[in-house]
Amino acid sequence: MITRSATEWMLLPLKRYAQFSGRSPRAEYWWFALFSFLISLPAAILDVALGLQLFNPIVSLGLLLPSIAVGVRRLHDLDRTGWWLLAPLALLVPTLAIAGMAGAGGAIAGLLGSEAGAGAGVGSAAVVVAIGGVAVLAMAVVMLAWYCTRGTQGENRFGPDPLAEAPNPTVYYG
Template structure:
């Protein structure tokens, strides 16, 4: 949960790098919250909860994805490949699963060498 909160605290931080653990823990918690809100929303016969949550985490989701791309040495504009149906999502998943560059790159030092969140 600390990784999820760390992403939310850095909600508009598009600079720097994000570790795989930071990205995937955020994605996991985010997915779990979506599922819970969808179940509650279906019981209440509304989709307002999931829509509001989706808007609330839109910028943090984009920011952590851009930072994850930075960790692999790619510019943040690679996020736009996600707009290509099916293929784009697969490419982004592969990029997010790829290990980051072990040395410092133009986006900052290796986040694995920095103090960890949890």
């Protein structure tokens, strides 16, 4: 089993900055999540203290690609495609589009003098947003459960087990 310190696990995704192939164990994913939080918090506090929106957006932008990459590799460890990372977004975009059309229909009805139609449009948009929000939340819970699950033991279609001893671990793990 490959052992690393917490600091090594936190920094490993930065070394594998845009590597979307291979696998990442839970430790790499969750230590990096903690690292991201610990870096983002002072940046946000500094922005609030100075009345700026400068440091937190820069930190967020800098951590975006390694966060996506480690998320994809974590899904690979579970023998799932990295495209699952887009599942909440795939639910959210149509929800907002449908709600926007329903709300726009209500607005047009209101402009044409139909108060009942305007109210129905707003009400149906709210229902669509509520249903879509529940779907997005459900998918987020599923993703959280996956990220907390131990990866596939042994080799899978995305590479060797990151927790197994590798003949040359630097090839796979930095």
